[in-house]
Amino acid sequence: MVKKMVSAKINGHAVTAPDSMNIIQAYWHAGFPRISGVGCLEGVCGSCRVMVRRVDSGKVTAELACQTMIEEGMQVQFLSFQTPKQHTYRLADFKNSWDVQSQFFDIFPEVSHCRHCGGCDVVCPKDIDVENGVGLAAMGRFREAGELFVECVMCNLCKSGCPEQIAPNQVGLFARRVTAYFHIRPSNLINRLEAIRRGEFRITR
Amino acid sequence: MAGIPYTEALSRYQIAAPRPLRDSSLAVADLLEQFHPDYLKNSTVELKVGANKGDRCHRDLARILQSDSRIDDLALAGVEVLETDVLVIGGGGAGCTAAITAAEQGVEVMLATKLKLGDSNTVMAEGGIQASIEPSDTPQMHYDDTLRAGHHLSDKALVELLAMSGPEVVRWLIQQGMQFEVNKYGDLLTRKPGGASAPRVVYYRDYTGLEMMRVLRESVRNCKVVVREFSPVVDLLSDESGHCAGAVLSNLSMDAYTVVRARQVILASGGIGRLHLNQFPTSNHFGATGDGLVLAYRLGAKLRDLDSFQYHPTGMAYPCHMMGSLITEGVRSAGVQILNALGERFVEELNPRDHVAAAIIRECAEGRGVLTEKGVGVWLDTPTLERQQPGIFERRFPKLVQRGKQGSVDPRQIPMLIYPTLHYQNGGVVIDVNGQSTVPGLYCVGEVSGGIHGRNRLMGNALLELVVFGRRAALHAAANLRRSGYHRVSLEHLSNMRRELMRLGEDMTYKGPQLFPDYANFDNDPDYRDLNYRIILGELGARIRKLVST
Ligand SMILES: Cc1cc2nc3c(=O)[nH]c(=O)nc-3n(C[C@H](O)[C@H](O)[C@H](O)COP(=O)(O)OP(=O)(O)OC[C@H]3O[C@@H](n4cnc5c(N)ncnc54)[C@H](O)[C@@H]3O)c2cc1C
Ligand code: SF4
Ligand code: SF4
Numbered sequence: 148m149v150k151k152m153v154s155a156k157i158n159g160h161a162v163t164a165p166d167s168m169n170i171i172q173a174y175w176h177a178g179f180p181r182i183s184g185v186g187c188l189e190g191v192c193g194s195c196r197v198m199v200r201r202v203d204s205g206k207v208t209a210e211l212a213c214q215t216m217i218e219e220g221m222q223v224q225f226l227s228f229q230t231p232k233q234h235t236y237r238l239a240d241f242k243n244s245w246d247v248q249s250q251f252f253d254i255f256p257e258v259s260h261c262r263h264c265g266g267c268d269v270v271c272p273k274d275i276d277v278e279n280g281v282g283l284a285a286m287g288r289f290r291e292a293g294e295l296f297v298e299c300v301m302c303n304l305c306k307s308g309c310p311e312q313i314a315p316n317q318v319g320l321f322a323r324r325v326t327a328y329f330h331i332r333p334s335n336l337i338n339r340l341e342a343i344r345r346g347e348f349r350i351t352r
Numbered sequence: 353m354a355g356i357p358y359t360e361a362l363s364r365y366q367i368a369a370p371r372p373l374r375d376s377s378l379a380v381a382d383l384l385e386q387f388h389p390d391y392l393k394n395s396t397v398e399l400k401v402g403a404n405k406g407d408r409c410h411r412d413l414a415r416i417l418q419s420d421s422r423i424d425d426l427a428l429a430g431v432e433v434l435e436t437d438v439l440v441i442g443g444g445g446a447g448c449t450a451a452i453t454a455a456e457q458g459v460e461v462m463l464a465t466k467l468k469l470g471d472s473n474t475v476m477a478e479g480g481i482q483a484s485i486e487p488s489d490t491p492q493m494h495y496d497d498t499l500r501a502g503h504h505l506s507d508k509a510l511v512e513l514l515a516m517s518g519p520e521v522v523r524w525l526i527q528q529g530m531q532f533e534v535n536k537y538g539d540l541l542t543r544k545p546g547g548a549s550a551p552r553v554v555y556y557r558d559y560t561g562l563e564m565m566r567v568l569r570e571s572v573r574n575c576k577v578v579v580r581e582f583s584p585v586v587d588l589l590s591d592e593s594g595h596c597a598g599a600v601l602s603n604l605s606m607d608a609y610t611v612v613r614a615r616q617v618i619l620a621s622g623g624i625g626r627l628h629l630n631q632f633p634t635s636n637h638f639g640a641t642g643d644g645l646v647l648a649y650r651l652g653a654k655l656r657d658l659d660s661f662q663y664h665p666t667g668m669a670y671p672c673h674m675m676g677s678l679i680t681e682g683v684r685s686a687g688v689q690i691l692n693a694l695g696e697r698f699v700e701e702l703n704p705r706d707h708v709a710a711a712i713i714r715e716c717a718e719g720r721g722v723l724t725e726k727g728v729g730v731w732l733d734t735p736t737l738e739r740q741q742p743g744i745f746e747r748r749f750p751k752l753v754q755r756g757k758q759g760s761v762d763p764r765q766i767p768m769l770i771y772p773t774l775h776y777q778n779g780g781v782v783i784d785v786n787g788q789s790t791v792p793g794l795y796c797v798g799e800v801s802g803g804i805h806g807r808n809r810l811m812g813n814a815l816l817e818l819v820v821f822g823r824r825a826a827l828h829a830a831a832n833l834r835r836s837g838y839h840r841v842s843l844e845h846l847s848n849m850r851r852e853l854m855r856l857g858e859d860m861t862y863k864g865p866q867l868f869p870d871y872a873n874f875d876n877d878p879d880y881r882d883l884n885y886r887i888i889l890g891e892l893g894a895r896i897r898k899l900v901s902t
Contacts, residue, residue, distance in 0.1 A: 180873035186471035324529025
């Protein structure tokens with residue numbers, strides 16, 4: 148459990164910190180303020196997007212700063228951007244689950260232009276099979292597509308990486324939402340709702 | 353502190369079948385009194401001003417409740433002024449639910465939040481949400497369990513609504529597009545929370561909050577809600593009759609304010625973990641600094657239970673950079689054992705949280721804990737659970753496995769070291785069944801409100817509460833818009849409080865609300881570059897693509 152100090156560059160600032168810290172902790176440790184790209188600090192809110200270049204591989208990757216430990220020689224750039232404009236749709240407007248597939252293309256017309264370039268896969272910090280998810284949704288296989296996006300934190304990196312301006316994460320979320328909206332009908336829940344409606348349950352204080 | 357060093361304790365640890373429970377030798381009341389952090393000597397003080405004058409309050413919270421405002425009337429001269437019917441403050445689960453519901457009623461809604469929409473405690477919730485839907489369960493049992501866990505100090509009218517609304521809330525969430533775990537017949541799976549008498553928590557993997565927040569955020573973006581991100585509220589506004597009449601938003605560089613005049617204000621700014629009460633680590637998100645309590649208190653709202661907080665028993669204690677991170681109670685529901693450094697079981701794992709937390713603190717205080725370089729903890733016997741139910745971690749707790757990888761501790765092989773973490777604010781702003789505070793025009797919903805959980809909360813009741821009361825407040829607010837339009841708004845209420853504090857000779861150098869924890873160095877930040885020189889998205893995309901292709 149011996150701490151090693153490492154030196155790295157974050158947003159152009161030289162930073163020295165113990166290697167037991169993640170990027171945000173290291174930046175704070177070195178005395179720099181950091182607010183806008185911080186959120187849950189547990190890798191689920193998708194706020195702390197960074198681009199990271201490591202010395203050994205020279206490769207650049209997109210990651211979440213709170214989930215990435217600081218390393219010797221690492222170069223880090225925070226990517227703070229406002230949430231991009233997005234498509235709007237309302238689940239309540241879908242009158243019939245048979246029509247979802249056709250409406251999907253009305254809402255996300257650019258999905259049919261996917262180049263299968265894999266850009267989205269490369270940038271996804273959660274290693275989601277994004278391109279495949281977009282492909283499945285395009286085939287109307289929404290339940291399967293949605294399953295791939297279980298861990299999506301809506302960081303929007305895939306969207307910024309897509310040459311066709313597809314919002315793969317929104318496609319994934321659409322797939323998940325229509326699945327719940329049309330197909331989750333638990334009988335235990337419905338029975339209880341009915342019983343409550345009939346007045347079978349009252350609370351005595 | 354005495355105890356056994358980590359490596360030594362780990363080498364002693366063995367996977368084993370269920371172990372006998374050691375006799376506690378202390379009654380629960382004594383255990384809490386001696387070891388629960390709420391009872392620490394000198395941790396509370398008496399409030400000197402405001403609606404709760406004379407009440408006990410945690411020292412660190414009292415400091416912010418009796419702090420000076422960051423602004424005065426002068427700061428508002430000539431600033432941008434916006435108007436809306438309903439202003440929602442906070443972009444977590446409660447705020448989004450309220451905004452969606454109000455917008456459905458056809459009124460104008462604006463939602464202002466501190467950071468990104470959805471950055472909140474809600475997105476971090478893992479365990480699930482309570483609703484009595486199993487045949488072996490009833491709303492009455494839900495009601496009774498909630499009261500008992502809260503030491504019979506809850507507001508009964510609020511708890512009754514909570515228990516009766518559970519099933520309807522789950523239905524509403526499904527209709528928003530949220531998924532839950534179901535069995536092969538499509539029935540909802542449930543698990544039993546600590547302190548409950550029946551299985552009652554519905555969930556989605558250990559990502560219940562992520563799934564919920566994704567869906568609610570998308571819903572907000574899909575209705576006519578004006579969203580202002582990176583816009584922390586620094587104070588509420590009042591009109592000549594003392595009604596709440598809007599709020600002052602700031603930007604992150606604190607150099608531009610916006611006045612929002614609103615007919616109704618719904619405050620949903622969440623909890624307090626990042627104040628690190630009693631120097632505890634926390635499971636909360638970065639912006640959980642109790643701002644809402646300060647805003648409401650200055651306007652005259654009555655608060656309650658300001659000396660009662662929830663320390664979740666299973667916070668991570670090792671590796672040290674993850675201290676405070678939460679391990680979901682779902683793991684305890686699944687049957688995991690808690691062991692001290694000697695390998696003894698010392699507490700019934702599924703007892704209420706305050707009880708289990710106090711028992712862990714006791715083990716450590718009495719020298720039966722495992723020592724790390726920064727602290728102390730006890731074992732969560734995850735390898736034995738994996739042995740008993742092979743594959744359970746992969747299947748039900750993917751987030752935990754993921755987190756283990758990041759800290760090089762695979763919970764399936766090595767027991768996780770845990771210590772209580774500051775998790776939840778049990779009390780808060782006093783509300784009625786429609787979420788109304790004691791100040792007209794001000795509703796408070798979600799973690800910022802008080803009264804439902806008494807002095808201890810059951811797992812799954814917070815997510816339930818925020819939908820139940822988020823919806824009720826929004827419906828009530830939208831149906832009761834004041835007709836006379838917008839009123840003259842001011843910060844008059846601040847001057848009164850300020851005068852009173854000066855009269856008492858209070859130190860006025862501390863400015864609240866806190867907004868961010870000290871270590872983020874917020875107030876020393878002269879210009880906030882990223883947001884000032886915002887990188888436009890197209891350019892960013894180009895940069896990413898270039899880098900990816902090299
Ligand atoms: C790790 C973790 C796990 C949990 N697990 C569960 C669980 O399994 N089940 C359960 O029922 N509960 C759980 N809880 C508790 C539950 O998640 C929260 O109590 C609940 O989500 C609070 O919702 P909220 O909308 O009131 O607050 P939050 O979700 O915290 O949202 C508050 C919002 O207000 C914003 N805000 C704060 N101050 C200001 C300001 N000055 N101006 C503008 N905006 C502001 C914040 O940025 C945030 O967006 C958990 C909590 C944590 C931390
Ligand atoms: S799918 Fe897109 S939004 Fe989701 S985590 Fe991956 S990059 Fe981020
Ligand atoms: S980046 Fe865009 S175009 Fe390329 S594979 Fe992904 S979705 Fe398709």
